[in-house]
Structure formats: structure tokens, C-alpha cells
Ligand SMILES: Nc1ncnc2c1ncn2[C@@H]1O[C@H](COP(=O)(O)OP(=O)(O)O)[C@@H](O)[C@H]1O
């Protein structure tokens with residue numbers, strides 16, 4: 045029975061999609077059959093996994109509107125063991141069309157029931173808002189991963205998100221839990237990054253993943269090649285970090301806090317983005 049994990053934060057650009065794509069690929073590479081649900085009309089997870097909107101192919105929009113089952117709409121993507129429920133621009137309409145629909149908050153949750161036996165993990169990539177699509181993601185989920193960018197206003201908006209999660213838990217999905225806060229785009233050379241890590245851990249003891257995702261140029265390049273970083277550049281720090289996160293999530297590896305930050309720091313010092321770039325040529 046799959047564990048359904050929603051990746052949510054109403055702020056854009058914090059690393060939701062990067063996490064959905066790369067955590068999913070790492071899980072699949074570690075032999076955990078995984079489904080990615082792209083719930084953002086921008087469809088960045090879809091293109092990041094090398095899938096394109098094809099005329100006639102079904103998407104998460106059709107599933108939410110009750111016009112397709114999940115089985116009919118899923119596609120296989122690389123690496124082996126990874127499936128995708130793709131999005132396209134039509135999804136913009138769903139937010140409006142659902143307003144008057146019956147059981148509008150449970151459309152995705154109901155649809156996913158039929159495939160929960162097939163996967164170990166289902167990862168849902170949410171749009172940057174707290175609208176009806178994100179609510180559908182949260183009612184479907186057992187747990188939420190909240191990516192936070194290691195920058196000055198990291199904690200801003202977090203209380204609104206935590207309130208929403210609390211409300212959903214109270215009213216719509218009592219079993220919803222916070223899987224953890226994930227610190228992203230950690231830059232070892234920036235003292236602010238270190239401050240943010242300390243501050244977030246002080247605010248939310250025991251709720252922050254030990255694994256910290258470094259800022260890494262490979263992570264920002266790989267989507268334009270339609271590949272997760274673990275296939276685009278398996279040796280990169282970004283690939284290593286998401287592979288560590290997959291192990292931490294599945295409880296198959298230990299990453300203690302101090303080690304995790306110092307690992308991000310050490311590898312960062314050993315190899316800067318510029319050096320990685322030079323090494324690999326301009327890919
Ligand atoms: N750890 C990282 N290192 C470098 N670039 C990153 C990293 N995480 C995300 N990015 C880049 O930052 C931008 C926003 O990330 P994205 O995952 O799309 O955020 P969101 O889905 O929350 O809007 C993208 O261009 C992405 O490639």
C-alpha cells in the first residue's frame with residue numbers, strides 16, 4: 045500500500061518540483077516503485093521527467109474531472125520503476141470547474157485509491173498556492189513534505205501553510221501528518237544559509253529532515269534535458285543529496301544532523317559548481 049506524500053508550499057521557487065522529480069527518481073532507483081502526480085498547471089514535473097503533452101493523451105485534469113481513471117492516464121518514464129500522472133495547461137481550469145463540483149476536495153484522493161496497491165510511494169507535486177488543487181493533494185496524502193529555501197524569508201508564509209495543513213487534518217483528512225521540512229538550495233559559502241538551517245531547526249525541532257539539499261547547478265540544468273539529476277549526472281552533489289533523502293524517507297539509511305550538514309559542506313568545498321561544470325564540460 046503506497047505511502048502518499050504531498051510536496052507543498054504556497055511559495056513558488058522553493059524546490060517543490062525539483063524535490064518531486066528527483067526524490068521520485070531516487071526512490072525508483074532504490075527499487076521502490078513510485079508514482080509522481082503533477083498537480084501544477086505549469087507542468088514542470090511533467091517536462092522535467094521528459095514527458096510532453098501529447099494530443100489525446102490523458103492527464104491529471106481528466107482524472108480530477110472524472111473523465112479518466114489513473115490507470116488509463118499514467119505513463120512510464122525513466123528510470124525504470126517510475127510512473128507519471130502528467131499535467132498540462134488544462135489543469136488551470138480545474139480549479140474553477142471544481143468550485144461547484146460535488147466532493148470537490150476528494151477528487152484526486154478517490155481516484156488514487158485504485159492504484160495505491162501498485163506503488164510504494166506516490167509523490168504529489170503541488171502548485172504554488174493553497175487553492176483547491178493543493179487541497180486535493182493534501183486530502184490524498186498521508187504526509188506532507190514542506191521544502192524551504194535557505195534564504196532570508198524562509199519562514200515567512202510557513203505559518204499559513206501549517207494552519208492550512210492543520211485545518212485539512214481537522215476537517216478533511218485526520219490521518220495527515222507532516223513528514224518533514226526539507227531545507228533546499230543550501231549554499232555553504234553563504235553564512236545566511238547556515239543561519240537559516242539553525243533557525244528552522246530551533247523552531248521545528250524533530251520536524252526537519254536531516255538531509256539538506258545543496259544549491260547545485262546540475263539540479264537546475266537537468267530539467268532542460270528532461271532527466272532527473274540522478275540520470276543526468278549521478279555523481280553530482282544534487283544527485284547524492286536526493287538519494288540520501290530517499291533513504292532517510294524510507295528509513296533505509298541514517299543521516300544524523302551534524303553529519304548531513306557537514307556532508308553538504310564538505311562535498312561543496314571539495315567540488316564547487318564551477319568545478320563540476322568544468323569537469324563535465326558544458327553539458
Ligand atoms: N538545490 C537546487 N540547486 C540549484 N537550483 C535549484 C535547486 N532547487 C531548485 N532549483 C531551481 O530553482 C528553481 C525553482 O525550483 P522549483 O523546484 O521549480 O520550485 P517550485 O516547484 O517550488 O516552484 C528552478 O529553476 C530549479 O531548477
Ligand SMILES: [Mg+2]
Pocket residue numbers: 060061062084088170171
Ligand atoms: Mg513547481
